[in-house]
Amino acid sequence: MAQLATKSEPITAKSYQHFEAAPQTGSFGALIKNIQVADAIENDELFADLYQAWLDYQVLFFRDQELSPGQHLKLGERFGEIQKPGYAPNLEGFEGVWVQEYPDLYDGIVADLDWHSDSSFREQPTRGSLLYALDVPVSGGDTVWSDMCAAYEDLAPPWKTMVDGLSAIHDNMTRNLFRALSRLSVEEFAKVREYLPPNEHPVVCTHPESGRKYLFVSELMTRDIAGMNDRESRAVLDFLFAHQTRPEYQCRFNWEPNSLVLWDNFSTLHRGIFDFGQSHRLMHRVSFNTPWKPA
Numbered sequence: 001m002a003q004l005a006t007k008s009e010p011i012t013a014k015s016y017q018h019f020e021a022a023p024q025t026g027s028f029g030a031l032i033k034n035i036q037v038a039d040a041i042e043n044d045e046l047f048a049d050l051y052q053a054w055l056d057y058q059v060l061f062f063r064d065q066e067l068s069p070g071q072h073l074k075l076g077e078r079f080g081e082i083q084k085p086g087y088a089p090n091l092e093g094f095e096g097v098w099v100q101e102y103p104d105l106y107d108g109i110v111a112d113l114d115w116h117s118d119s120s121f122r123e124q125p126t127r128g129s130l131l132y133a134l135d136v137p138v139s140g141g142d143t144v145w146s147d148m149c150a151a152y153e154d155l156a157p158p159w160k161t162m163v164d165g166l167s168a169i170h171d172n173m174t175r176n177l178f179r180a181l182s183r184l185s186v187e188e189f190a191k192v193r194e195y196l197p198p199n200e201h202p203v204v205c206t207h208p209e210s211g212r213k214y215l216f217v218s219e220l221m222t223r224d225i226a227g228m229n230d231r232e233s234r235a236v237l238d239f240l241f242a243h244q245t246r247p248e249y250q251c252r253f254n255w256e257p258n259s260l261v262l263w264d265n266f267s268t269l270h271r272g273i274f275d276f277g278q279s280h281r282l283m284h285r286v287s288f289n290t291p292w293k294p295a
């Protein structure tokens with residue numbers, strides 16, 4: 001008989017010195033109440049608590065945060081090196097604060113509507129991100145995360161054995177190739193390819209801090225399994241893409257103005273839900289890197 005129960009352990013509520021963490025699903029994600037995250041810029045103890053909670057829950061949610069663009073950058077600097085501006089528009093005077101504004105962004109290449117881990121196509125993918133809401137639709141416009149530790153842990157042993165030994169090609173053009181070709185000149189396209197070349201990463205990585213294994217593929221970024229022909233590669237990836245985004249592993253967040261989310265970009269995937277038509281949605285994102293490469 002098929003085994004229906006998931007094998008990964010459900011998370012529990014936890015108390016830290018400065019706050020309580022309220023789990024938002026049975027898998028991952030926690031709401032942190034009654035603190036201002038900006039205080040962690042100066043307060044080492046609060047920062048240590050936040051860092052531990054981030055490792056414990058992978059995604060942390062905060063409401064009613066006062067966070068200026070300058071504070072947003074300083075907070076990101078506590079976690080790692082701020083990701084340099086690339087192809088995304090940055091806030092004037094605040095290099096490293098990426099502005100996501102809809103409906104304006106619909107005119108470009110909307111990349112957030114497929115599951116992904118930010119910049120997984122880079123040699124050193126984004127370690128984590130701090131996404132802050134300034135203006136949100138009356139309803140809709142949620143973001144969903146998916147827990148790649150639980151998705152790996154729930155795989156049956158024969159699948160684990162197979163994927164443990166695989167690596168995959170991550171390519172920024174996996175889903176955007178034709179949109180990019182239709183919008184960019186030959187020279188621009190060549191420049192993008194040179195600036196953002198594909199990279200190969202293990203399909204299963206071990207988290208550098210928690211030590212947990214996690215699946216590191218996604219439908220937006222993962223093009224092929226290395227060493228497989230296209231039919232074999234599709235069969236493996238289509239299974240993993242369907243498996244890793246099952247509702248059991250998901251955590252969905254409804255934004256309010258001044259909500260802030262901090263996520264572990266190694267061990268989770270995310271995607272936007274574009275159900276808010278032409279409504280205004282303005283977000284600031286600060287992403288940070290560490291020297292670690294997926295392994």
Ligand SMILES: [Fe+2]
Nearest residue numbers: 112116118270
């Ligand atoms: Fe993203």
